[in-house]
Amino acid sequence: MSSYDVVIVGGGPSGAAAAYDLAEAGFRVMILDKKEFPRFKPCAGGVTTKALHLFRYSIAPVIRSTTNTMVVGHGTGKQKTLSTNAPICALTVRTELDQFCLEKTLQQQNVTFELIPGIKSIHQEKDTVTLITKDDRSFECRYLLGADGAHSQVRKLTGEFTPDRTAVALEGIIPYDRLKNIPEFTFDFGVVHKGYGWLFPKHDHVNVGLYTRRPDEVKISKVQLNQYVQTRLGVDTVDHVCGFPIGTGGEHYQPTSKRVFLVGDAAGMSEALLGEGIHNAIKSGQAAAGALITAKRSNSSALEAYKEAIYPVKHDALNCRKVARIFYKVLPVSYAFLSHYPVGTMAMNGFAAGLTLTECKHHMTSFKIDPKIVEPSSLTEYHH
Ligand SMILES: Cc1cc2nc3c(=O)[nH]c(=O)nc-3n(C[C@H](O)[C@H](O)[C@H](O)COP(=O)(O)OP(=O)(O)OC[C@H]3O[C@@H](n4cnc5c(N)ncnc54)[C@H](O)[C@@H]3O)c2cc1C
Incomplete structure (x- = not known):
């Protein structure tokens, strides 16, 4: 049986982000995925500025283009072009992005990758977790991260979380x-x-x-x-x-296991307004890694550390859910607000500054977002 500090199921944005930080902190990490990379993942590949800010390395080599403008329409009728003075989003192809991020992660010491046909069972003991694959291989670890996306098998096999909605x-x-x-x-x-x-x-x-x-x-x-x-x-x-x-609905995810944690879409961390998931996938992966590092250093509970670290991501997912509910319910009114000054301009400046919706809301209610907080220099390194 192979033994690791952390086994991560899924080598997408959440799994790779967690593995990168854990390996850098000296953990022995195994990433298991049922697909060989490069692999196709259905995704529009929009990496928002706030997501770009989270990467530990530049992803410039896999950025196809960036945009400072956003056309917003109501149905297939009227449209309005909103713009700001710095990129709000980088456009990537997910096959290329995920392959690039996994390669960067595997360049770290102590990280390995294995292809598996799927998971048969997961056994949690006092100090270890054992994962048995469908072809009967065993992987023992101190902690297991479920980064296996919206159809997460880790979530289903452990019963850690049942999303109310995707x-x-x-x-x-x-x-x-x-x-x-x-x-x-x-x-x-x-x-x-x-x-x-x-x-x-x-x-x-x-x-x-x-x-x-x-x-x-x-x-x-x-x-x-x-x-x-x-x-x-x-x-x-x-x-x-x-x-x-x-995977949405993660605002209701309450981690209970001491050794198995869910991240990214497995934990329902995508936001419900636009379905943006890469940002929260990376952020939750990094939160889980941070929690395990903290627990090891201070000999404390990883579960308590993860509950604390994941809270801001859950809080933003909750805010997005609330805004989404109202936004789509009164769409003609929402569209009128979004497509007119100052809401559209403030939103664009907030996106370009890399703010989350929670942060944007906070700034908007105090009318603080102005072009001065947008720093174009912060993104020029990504544009090629
Ligand atoms: C059509 C579409 C468009 C989207 N567009 C955007 C966008 O433009 N911007 C954005 O931010 N978000 C977008 N999203 C959301 C985004 O794709 C996800 O939120 C994001 O991929 C979640 O990352 P993750 O690492 O949690 O999971 P994933 O990216 O789904 O990665 C999960 C990994 O786990 C592996 N895996 C799954 N099951 C198993 C198993 N049993 N055993 C081993 N490995 C397993 C998979 O092969 C995969 O590599 C879009 C989603 C869809 C469906």
Whole structure:
């Protein structure tokens, strides 16, 4: 049996972020994934400025483009272009981003990666956890992190958390050579029930998709996606269309196990307003790593340390859920606010400054966000 300080199931943004920090602190880490990297992950690949700020290294080599502007629409009707003086989002291709981050992580000492066919069982003892894979290999560790995404097996096998709801998104790509005009970075709110359609231009193709925070109330389909791109881009076909759940509801995640912690989509950490998950995946991965490092150094409870470290992520997820509920309920009013000064401008400046929604709300209610807090220099290193 192989033995490690920490075994992490899942080598996506949350797992890689946790592994990177743990390895740097001298922990022996094993990352297990059921897919060999580079692997496809359904995602629009939008890495917001606040997410960019979390990486321990520059991800410039895998950034296709950055954007200072955001077109916001209401249905497929009216649109408004909002802009600011620094990037609000970097556009990446997830296959490339995840491969890059995993490579950076595996360059650290003490981290290894193994391909597994899936997990058969998880056994928690007083001082250790043993994970048995579907092909009967055993991995023993002091702590196990479930970073295995929205369908998390670690979550299901341990019963650590049952999310009350997941969001869903459907995405595909259109090569530039099929388009007459290249669209700007766009969110068309209300194109689907309690959600939006997006267009993310990425140097040689546009990633297009539909998001709903309430898949229990509405099904989003390939037909709807085709209709959306036909209206906005004048084309009939979308390549590689793929749908996947987005793990939300993490504001209700109460860790109880002393040795198994969930991070990222496994813990429901994506926010419900836009379905952005990379930021909170990294942040929760780093929070778990920080908790284990603190527990080791001070010989204290990792569970208590993780509860504390994950709180800000949960708090922001809760705020996003509250805003999402109102935003989509009164969409015409929300859109009117967002597309007009000063709300749109303040939101854009907040995004460019790398603020979370909670921080943006705080600044907005005191009317503090002004262009001066945006520091373009902080992002120039990512733009190539
Ligand atoms: C269509 C779509 C578009 C999106 N667009 C964006 C966007 O533009 N920006 C953004 O911030 N967020 C976006 N998201 C959300 C984002 O993709 C997720 O929140 C993010 O990937 C979560 O990261 P993670 O590390 O928690 O999990 P994942 O990225 O899902 O990684 C989980 C890893 O675990 C592995 N795994 C799963 N099960 C097992 C198992 N049983 N055994 C071993 N390994 C396993 C998987 O192979 C995978 O490598 C989008 C989501 C979807 C579905």
